[in-house]
Amino acid sequence: MSSRDLDRAGITDPEMRASYERCRELNAQHGKTYYLATLLLPPAKRPYVHALYGFARYADEIVDDLASTLSDEQKADWLRSWGEQFFADLRRGASDDPVCKAVVDTVQRWDIPVEHFEAFLHSMTMDLTITEYATYDDLYEYVYGSAAVIGLQMVPILEPSAPEAYERAKDLGVAFQLANFVRDVGEDLDRGRVYLPLDDLARFGVTRADLEKRMLTPSIRSALEFQIARVRALEEESRAGIALLHPSSQPCIEAARILYCGIVDAVEEIDYEVFTRRATVSQRRRLAVALPAWNQARRARRKYGEGHPHGLHSPASA
Template structure:
């Protein structure tokens, strides 16, 4: 375990070695898979970081089971594996303890921050959908999926981020948290259209595809050729605009969380919204390669956030 990880756990008063092991596993998952989220998490006070790692690590672990592309595994086998893991976690959730290190850390975070357990049930239900659902007729159908896959994660985070004294009621924070989770998720969908096609899934609403005269075969051809046609670019532009509206709706929530959490949230908001800029920079052709925010921009945004976060913690 690194010195940084040890300091975070000590600051959070997580001293049980078995519980620490679960938090360490979650931290490694966040560092490996959630580079933007991980950078943003580092802007939180040390005592809050392990809990955010736990939430991300849990979500990533579940997603990895569903998305396992091992050619030796059938969909039924993945579903069986996910079902067994889910049933075990829900039993642990009810009992309040777990033999699984990662689940042990998540249960500890739930207990410490009084996170509503039903948010995890909704998340797992959406993950289960990925095993059987390959498309969504309308945006409303997609939004119902994103409630469990993304919006609930924003709500899970709220107790940890805390509330600014001037923010008003806790209820006022709910909608910005929901919108930001959905903005992140929709951004992922747009960036990962090609990869999701390889998994047999399309997270673009059928009604949007129909609006611009695009069908599933057109997307597969774009995947093969690495080139998006004009109608496909129109589809992506339409959904980029929808995602930007979600970011605008979510932005007022940044000032509502506790001062020591605002730099984390602002950095995640800025870098993830920046993925949309990168999609537009390649003329909406997400089939030519995986777009990402450049290292230089990530360093500038995170570096500025780190300095401001230090100043806030030091003098607030």
Template sequence: MTRWFDRSLDAAGIQDPFLRHAFEQCRLVNAEHGKTYYLSSLLLPADRRPHVFALYAFSRTADEFVDDLEAPDPEGLRRWGAKALQDLATGTSTDPVIAAAAHTVATFDLDLTLFEDFLAAMRQDIDTTRYQTFEDLRGYMWGSAAVIGLMMLPLLGPLHEDAREHAVALGEAFQLANFIRDVGEDLQRGRVYLPLDDLDRCGVTPEDLARGTVTPAIRRLLQLEIARTREIFAFAARGVPLVRPESRPCLTTAVRLYGGILDEVEKADYQVLTQRVSVPNRRRAAVALPQLVRAVGARRDDRRWHLAAT
């Protein structure tokens, strides 16, 4: 375990050896699979980072049961999900990822129905491979993405009730950016997350996408999806001032880097059917470093406020 994460666990008051190991396992899952999410999380106050890693690892673990390209395990998802809901309710688990998530649930009094809705969406991926309209897709994204934003919101310190709708939008925007980036990978799983109505409007069929060649019609389709996603990102970004100042650099970084996925798709001339674009490390650094300075300043101001209040 790294020294800085030891200090994060200390700051969060997590002293139980098994729980410390569990949160470290969650951190490693996040570091390996969610680099943008991980980088953004490092800008949060130390006591919040372990809990972000726990929520990420929980969602990633469930997702992998149905998204693994080599050995998907739908029955494994059902078993793990049932155990997870039971253990989250009791507050303890022998599974490290669930144990860390259960501690986070208890610490922030998170609504367990959010986890129920999330796991229901993961089970939906077992046999639902198409969505006719954007509203149909949005119904799926409530469980797969919006609830993640709502799980995260208490960790960020909401200052106004309107922060909720922006958190929902941010979850959707992140997911839509991933759908656009991962069209080719999702086709390998037999899924098309772009609404069929949008395909019809642009003169594209799922079979056209499967051929792997970006035609003018497919380019128009991706342009349509990117424009819609940017609108949702813009609405989500208006929620940044509605959380505590020390959380805003994290949120700003996440918005800019996930939004940067759309820029990279455009730079790659929409070639997402046979390759996976990513935000370059130099851009990650260019976005994150100024926000790190702001994060340090916000934490310093927060400490001054607490000292003045005592």
């Protein structure tokens, strides 16, 4: 992260700056599309979004990294202990954790509800014990905490003009996660998980055992088409919410919408061969979206300003 971003955000304490930089690194390493979109925000907003994504990536990656060394019960204990310390840090308004220090600061500055983090850690715990979901409603409990709340956490930073922006942010977060599930069917099977609702599969005559054969069939193709239609419906619902954000925030979220929901376009382009190939949004496509969005972001900042540069509250210690 450039020093300019931290300076513009009013983050001056060296340890705090180091924590925000660690979050930026996590976002850049594990969320390339999200990271690219974040660069379209006003510089003063970027550190806070990096902090939220850094927190989510850190928790998710740590749970996966522990897979080879700890039992599910031990991983759940570790996650519970880490979460309890994080919530204790939120209550006291400060943290010594190299990642959570910036997250606590972000929560304070933007009045982000604690329950969003509770829901996120609940979903991380679900991933340790649940390997399939019978219905979409069952899956939604997981997706709400793993994806929808990330959008809800971000909305205050993006400065909405109406409450509806929160509902539409949930839609977009869920669309992102479901697009991931379509792309990653094979990789998720490697981890012993299926994130396509079993009753959705059943309506096309597909079982988990069929997926585990890792051979694309007409029935599996139809099941994937059904999931892609759900992604696109949620994406369409989300678009009204983007218009409710501060103008300087809109190009970032619009670019993220196009690129991340574009994953399902990439699945179609590889003819649904999700067991043998990984669908990716091409570099050319990324640039074709990012460059116009960058120009739009600059024009919006000149015309409308950058919103609150330091958050709704600016802790004196920062």
